[in-house]
Amino acid sequence: MTAAARARRGGRWIERWDPEDEEFWQRTGRRTATRNLVFSILSEHVGFSVWSLWSVMVLFMGPEYGVDVAGKFFLAAVPTLVGAVVRVPYTFAVARFGGRNWTVVSALLLLVPSVAAAFVMHPGTSYATFVAVAALTGVGGGNFASSMTNINSYYPLRLKGWALGLNAGGGNLGVPVLQLVALLVIGTAGAAHPRYVLAVYIPLTVVAAVCSALFMDNLAPVRNDTGAAREAAKDRHTWIMSFLYIGTFGSFIGYSFAFGLVLQSQFGRTPLQAASLTFVGPLLGSLARPAGGRLADRLGGARVTLWTFLAMGAATGAVVGAAVAGSLPLFLAGFVALFVLGGAGNGSAYRMIPGIHHDRALAMGLRGEAAAAYGRRLSGAAMGLIGAVGALGGLGINLAFRQAFLTTGSGTPAFVxxxxxxxxxxxxxxxxxxxRRPGRAAAGAPAGRAGDAGLPAHARG
Structure with a gap:
């Protein structure tokens, strides 16, 4: 054992990890992976809650705060931009510092925006200060990238859709849970007490950091690989999948941040009325993400993703019709459908990423663990870039709503x-x-056939 390995052993480092080896997986791998997944979900859950903090803080901001509708949409958009940017370094921090170590650090960093919000959340604070503190909550968006990259390394290819979907779905639940906490605060203490929300999340953040330190592990075989990052950045499928992920995850996070404000602005709901409705969509969308990953494992990621986008188009058409007709029930039904479909699409799209690179490894002549290692190496790097670009979709959605309400007083142009x-x-x-092309296998086929996760058998990047 090398000196570095001996030094790492005291820091919960695992020196050998081979999830594709069925004997290893059944003997020790599954148990270890499950334990790390559970506490990864906890940390990511809190991260999503902090990231979406200003989607509920704006509901507490009455006329005495002096912030108009456009200003509130911008406050909700700023964390999305920062979260998208920090996802790239967060992705590579896992290999640099270790998955367990970085999860502890990233959880503790969440205390900064939470404590800052507790100090500034009162009438009389300048708008520039609100923007600065909202930007700090962007670090919560980075937790997703590091968490997904870490969990991707723990699971065999056949289980990645379910594992990644469960990890992301549990994290995504941080949005509706935060909104439920805000509803409870507004319904009991009133809209003048936003700090009560923070009184819940500051200690919960400490719990997440402590649990990560006590129960998670670092994988020594995962190494920082700048070559993988460069290779992923040059791969056309990284940018194609980034475009598609804007449509799935960008929709989920953008709608999550904007839903309450849209209800207030489009249908004149009070803060309590809006808060009583906003959690439903993110909750169902979060629960749909593991289901989308499981469907992709069985049917192929590309097929499920296509079905999802077609259905999202239909749901958006229903929302536009409801907005024009002024029908709140139809509007809610269409909006909630967008959340559910976006969540399922998140799971299927992310399932495509490791499969694309595994298929490429097979096309290069690699087999067994060599192919699996290549797939983990490239997919881990690609996930950070795809997650970052996809999160920018949330920024676009909030800015589109801001412009639509500024110019027309309605969100309908944004939905179009x-x-x-x-x-x-x-x-x-x-x-x-x-x-399909003559003589070539279609992508998105079930496991075991060319193009399982969405890469055509003929594609070479």
Whole structure:
């Protein structure tokens, strides 16, 4: 054993990890992976809650705060931008510092925006200060990238869709849980007490950090690989999948941040009325993410992703019709459907990423653990880039709503633009990953066939 390995052993480092070896997986791998998954979900859950903090803080901001509707949409958009940017370094921090070590650090960093919000959340604070503190909550968005990269290394290819979907779905639940906490505060103490929300999340953040330190592990075989990052950045499928992930995850996080404000602005709901409705969509969307990953494991990621985009287009059409007709029930039904479909699409799209690189390894002539290692190496790097670009979709959604309400007083023009985007995503998914060509296998086939997760057998990047 090397000196470095001996030094690492005291820091909960695992020196050998081979999840594709069935004997290893059944003997020790599954148990270890499950334990790390559970506490990864806890930390990511808190991270998502902090990231979406200003989606509920704006509900507490009455006329005495002096912030108009456009200003509130911008406050909700700022954390999305910062979260997207920090996802890239967070991805590579896992290999640099270790998954367990970085989970502890990233959880503790969440205390900064939470404590800062507790100090500034009162009438009389300048708008610039609100923007600065909202930007700090962007670090919560980075937790997703590091968590997904870490868990991707723990599971065999056949289980990645379910594991990644469960990890992300549990994290995504941080959004509706935060909104439920806000509803409880507004319903009991009133809209003048936003600090009560923070009184819940500051100690919960400490719990997440302590549990990560006590129960998670670092994987020594995972190494920082700048070559993998460069290779992933040059791969056209990284950017194609980034475009598609804008449509799935960008929709989920953008709608999560904007839903309450849209209800207040489009239908005149009070803060309590809005808070009583906003949690439903993110909750169902979060629960749908593991289901989307499981469906992708069975049916192929590209097929499920295409179905999702087509259905999202139909749901958006229903929302536009409801907005024009002024029908709140139909509007809610269409909006909630967008959350559910976006969540399922998140799971299926992310399932495509490791499969794409595993298929490429097979096309290069690699087999067994060599192919699995290549897939883990490239997919881990690609996930950070794809997650970062996808999160920018949330920024676009909030800015689109801001502009729509500024110019027309309605969110309808924004929804029309989203409908066009979903049509483009559907076309790209079909053209790149599902269109059959003579003598070539279609992508998105069930496991064990070429193109399992969405990479055509003929594609070489």
């Amino acid at each position: 633009s989203f409908l066009v985007f979903y049509a483009a995503c559907s076309a790209v998914t079909w053209a790149v990953y599902l269109r």
